[in-house]
Amino acid sequence: MILQKTAKALDELQPGSRRLPQRARTVLLLAGGKTLEELHGLLGGDHAAVAQELVEQGYLQLTDHAAASTATHPAPAAYPEVPTDGLSTAGTRMYLFDLCERLFANRHEALAQSLRTQLREARDLATLRHAGLSLLDAVQTHAGEERAAALREKLGALLDAPPQPA
Known part of the structure; x- marks a missing residue:
C-alpha cells in the first residue's frame, strides 16, 4: 500500500x-x-x-x-494558476516571483534569493524563460521529478513561447 x-x-x-x-x-x-x-x-x-x-x-x-x-495527480495547491491573458514581461515576472516565494522562501532562503536575483535582472521574456527553467531545475532537485513535471506542464506556455516585445 x-x-x-x-x-x-x-x-x-x-x-x-x-x-x-x-x-x-x-x-x-x-x-x-x-x-x-x-x-x-x-x-x-x-x-x-x-x-x-x-x-x-x-x-x-x-x-x-x-x-x-x-492515478492522475492534480497540481499541488502551492502552484498559482498560470495567467491566461497573454504573456507580458511584468506579469510573467510576477508569476515566477510568486512561485519562488511559495516554493523556496521558507525552506531554502539562499536558493530563493538566487532565483529572485535572476528574476529581477530579467528584462525580456527570453531571460524570464531562462529564470523559469532555473526554477524548474530547483523544483526537480528539492521536490522531485513528479512535481517538476506538473509545474513544467503548467508553465508550458511561458517556457515554449517565442520571445515577444514588452
Missing part, C-alpha cells in the same frame, strides 16, 4: 500553517508515494505509527500500488 497526501495534508504543509507537531509534518513531507516500509527505512523509529495516525486523521490515504501509478 502506498501513502498519498490528501488536500488536508497539502493545506497543513503550506507556509504559515502549523497545526501538527514537527514529527508529523516530517512524515507528511516524505510520505507521498512511499510505502510504510520505505518510510520506516527513511525515518526509522516509530514513524510508521505516526503515519498510521495521519491516515486516521485524514492527512494521508493508503492506496494500492496499481491505483497510485495510474
Whole structure:
C-alpha cells in the first residue's frame, strides 16, 4: 500500500500553517508515494505509527500500488494558476516571483534569493524563460521529478513561447 497526501495534508504543509507537531509534518513531507516500509527505512523509529495516525486523521490515504501509478495527480495547491491573458514581461515576472516565494522562501532562503536575483535582472521574456527553467531545475532537485513535471506542464506556455516585445 502506498501513502498519498490528501488536500488536508497539502493545506497543513503550506507556509504559515502549523497545526501538527514537527514529527508529523516530517512524515507528511516524505510520505507521498512511499510505502510504510520505505518510510520506516527513511525515518526509522516509530514513524510508521505516526503515519498510521495521519491516515486516521485524514492527512494521508493508503492506496494500492496499481491505483497510485495510474492515478492522475492534480497540481499541488502551492502552484498559482498560470495567467491566461497573454504573456507580458511584468506579469510573467510576477508569476515566477510568486512561485519562488511559495516554493523556496521558507525552506531554502539562499536558493530563493538566487532565483529572485535572476528574476529581477530579467528584462525580456527570453531571460524570464531562462529564470523559469532555473526554477524548474530547483523544483526537480528539492521536490522531485513528479512535481517538476506538473509545474513544467503548467508553465508550458511561458517556457515554449517565442520571445515577444514588452
